[in-house]
Amino acid sequence: MNSVAGTSPVLGWTNVSIGFCFILLDVLVSSVFKLGIASSLLVASVRCVVQLTIMGLFLEKVFASDSVLGVVGIVLVLNVLGAVEVTYNKAKGRFSYMFPLVLISMLCSTVPISILGTRFAMSQTRFWQPDQFIPIVGMTLGNAISSIGVGWNTVQKEFTDNKDKIETYLALGASRFEACKPVATGALKVSLLPIVNQLSVIGLISIPGMMTGAIIGGKPVDQAARLQMIIMFMIAATSTLAVVMSLFFACRTLIDDKHRIRVDRIDMRKPGFYRLRDATASKAWSAIRWKHRDSGGETQALLSGSR
Structure with a gap:
């Protein structure tokens, strides 16, 4: 972290990473008290980082262009x-x-x-x-x-x-x-x-x-x-x-x-795209389980045949 012209410090991703550690306190509290919001906190924090990064890039260009449009x-x-x-x-x-x-x-x-x-x-x-x-x-x-x-x-x-x-x-x-x-x-x-x-x-x-x-x-x-x-x-x-x-x-x-x-x-009801997301995730999880079950059955058959 450096300073520009002796004014406010320039913040980098290292500083953001240090700040992100404070979210871990919330995650810890959620885990200890079984609040069930640990994953929501992490997802929201990642969204915050991504959204503010994208917003910063757009605003930088808009500020530079000084355009009404x-x-x-x-x-x-x-x-x-x-x-x-x-x-x-x-x-x-x-x-x-x-x-x-x-x-x-x-x-x-x-x-x-x-x-x-x-x-x-x-x-x-x-x-x-x-x-x-x-x-x-x-x-x-x-x-x-x-x-x-x-x-x-x-x-x-x-x-x-x-x-x-x-x-x-x-x-x-x-x-x-x-x-x-x-x-x-x-x-x-x-x-x-x-x-x-x-x-x-x-x-x-x-x-x-x-x-x-x-x-x-x-x-x-x-x-x-x-x-x-x-x-x-x-x-x-x-x-x-x-x-x-x-x-x-x-x-x-x-x-x-x-x-x-x-x-x-x-x-x-949940919004349509959330229902689609849940249905897709459910189908993917079911496919993974069936694939794992089939591979487990083949392994068991091979072991039985070798005996």
């Missing part, structure tokens, strides 16, 4: 991947057309708030400046993913556990949005609680990542603190707007225009 492309890819993450990983079940509706919710929240925040709150004349705009979109999107996932899972649980209560509202003459309002309000509150807690303790108990990175990068502490304030307010607004839109789409889907609850529109 490059920024638009990266932002679109980030939102598509975020919608995939919510629909197929965060959500316990999926409603009809969930992926495009979540994608619309993300695009309509992350992009305008990032533009307004960068242009006016951060006083960037070129709001699309790649090294400013893309990281901001990434941070707002990351929190929106978690918030939408929590909100949708809460709505899904309410529709499956308290279906009779919602049907009673509908039977008494409530519209589908009036019947959904208590469910959506509760889901919105639950999904935004982490943001509220984060705003409450930031700076007092924890030093957030953006501020830490700015300080390490040589930015004055007061400027780093103000930048973090702006980012946190943008994150809160993005998460709120994204959750409101996604819950609107969910309630509109789960109660049709004839005011009927459509729980049948929730698909609790």
